[in-house]
Amino acid sequence: MISDAMDLIKNAKKLVIYSHHDSDGIASAAIAVFVAKRLGLNYELRIKNQLDPLEFSDTEDVYWFNDMGSSKTGEMRKVSAVITDHHNPAILESHITNNGNNIYQFNPHLEGLDGSISQSGSTTTFLFSMNLLPEVFAISHLPVIGSVGDLHDKKFTRLVDMDRQVMLLANENGLVEMKNDIRYFGRSSKPISYMIRFGNDPKINSLYDRPDEVYRFFESLGIDRRSANSTRWVDLKEQERENIINELKHRLENEGGEVARLTGEVYEIKSEPVTSILKDARDFSSIINATSRKSHPEVGIRLCLFERGPTLDEAMQLYNNHTETLRKASKILDGMNESVMGLIHYYDFGSNLENNITGTIATRIITHKRLPRKSIVIVMANLEGSKKISGRISPLLSEVLDLSLIFREAAESVGGSGGGHRNAAGALISMGKEKEFVSNVNKIVEKIITP
Ligand SMILES: [Mn+2]
Structure with a gap:
């Protein structure tokens, strides 16, 4: 089957590469582009939020869907x-031939793996590409960037299963280095004052979003306000990092927090100098994500394929714009009333939110808002005549609920479509159907969990 799939791509008169608009999708797209270029294929690239099957039905072209497609088969x-x-996947088959289709599907769910933690889209693209083009080893850092972008290292504080296998390969190839270190975001892209202030997994109540407390904390360790605002974690000396971690652990112990989650495996890109903002894989992923959200995914892809200089400048500009967009969205969110139905907390932004960041905002709410331990967050925004919907569930609930299945059922019963992962899903429905959708989700959840 793999060789048939390979032949399909190699013999395509025109190959159209579709990829998802998040960092895992951009990393996947970069792998696919690398392969297509090296094989000398005639290709075209499209980065999408979601697929519209009408866009590609019944043509001569061959499609390669990365980090998307399985829910639309x-x-x-x-x-x-x-x-x-x-x-x-909507259809659990590796070769889909109904409705005149000829689709080869590679997806961890077909192997009995949980796609939301075991194998990212970029890992899947990479594993397939190893057969097409052995030189793809040269970019084995990209699945690591994609996997951490999809938070696959969150549950076990390190990458597991196939994501881990590929990470180890990247390590053997000298592209990625793993370290045991603090797990807060921003090791190479944010000042330590920011990193400690917004570090939330685990949350330290005495420091989380308390800037004055954070400065006092650093001063007690001999780091003044100016240095805290200008030094990144990777700039610190080993001893300084150790001191900070020990102090944070003390606080967590006193507060009854999750001490064990403070440190874990982190991944660094070996070819990046320590001064590079792209040094940490998670920071790298947040920057390529921003390029895509700001409609320039090609910049993120070029970063993935080792272009620097003006490309990096352009990426940083897009990153700053994206940060500003998120800041504005958070402000709107602060002034908004949430609606509650059962375990569901939902927020309808109407036309006050760029519809490609509903997922980002839903993630922010589930991580930063003080919600009950069993919560479902739903964020909606207008998309032409439709509602774009993103959902996230708390870790405790994802043990018992698969949000992708719930969203698919709830959306289909109002004539829309939905899917995604256990813990993060999306839907697209007609405007005006949103109340019915939420109440459908609630009904399905109540059937599974008796409140
Ligand atoms: Mn993905």
Whole structure:
């Protein structure tokens, strides 16, 4: 089957690469582009928030869907394609031939793995590409960037399963280095004052979003306000990092926090100098994500493929714009009333939110807002005549609920579509159907969990 899928791509008159608009999708796209270029294929690239099957039905072209596609196979007609994805598949088959389709599907769910922690989209794309082009080893750092971008290191504080296998390969190839260190975001892209202030996994109540307390904390360790605002974690000396970690652990112990989650495996890009903002894989992923959200995914892809100089300048500009967009969205959120139905907390931004960041905002709410331990967050925004919906569930609930299945059912019963992962899902429905959608989600959840 793999060789048939490979032949389909190699013999394509035109290859159309579709990839998802988040960092895992951009890392996947970079791998696919690398492969297509090296094989000398005639290709075109499209980065999408979601797929509209009408866009590619019944053409001569061959499609390669990365980090997307599996949830839409039921709607595809006469499509020749390879899917390398990790979202919950609508059709659990590796070769899909109904409705005139010829689709080869590579997806961890078909192997009995949980795609939301075991194997990212970029890991799936990479594993498939190893067969197509052995030189793809040269970019084995990209699946690591994609996997941490999808938070696959969160549950076990390190990458596991296939993501881990590929990370170890990248390590053997001298591209990625793993370290045991603090797990807060921003090791190479944010000043330590920011990193400690917004570090939330684990949350330290006496410091979290308390800037004055954070400065006092650093002063007690001999780091003044100016240095705290200008020094990044990777700039600190080993001894300084150790002191800070020990002090943070003390605080966590006193507060009854999750001490064990403070440190874990982190991943660094070996070829990046220590001064580089892209040194930490998670920081790298947040920057390529921003390029895509600001409609310039090609900049992120060029970063993935080792371009620097003006490309990096452009990426940083887009990153700053994206940060500003998120800051504004958070402000709107602060002034908004949430609606509650059962375990669901939902927020309808209407046309006050760029519809490609509903997922980002939903993640922010589930991580930063003080919600009950069993919560479902739903964020909506207008998208032309439709509602774009993103959902997230708390870790405790994802043990018992699969949000991708719930969203699919709830959306389909109002004539829309939905899917995604256990803990993070999305839907697209007609405007005006949103109340019905939320109440459908609630009904399905109540059937699974008796409140
Ligand atoms: Mn993904």
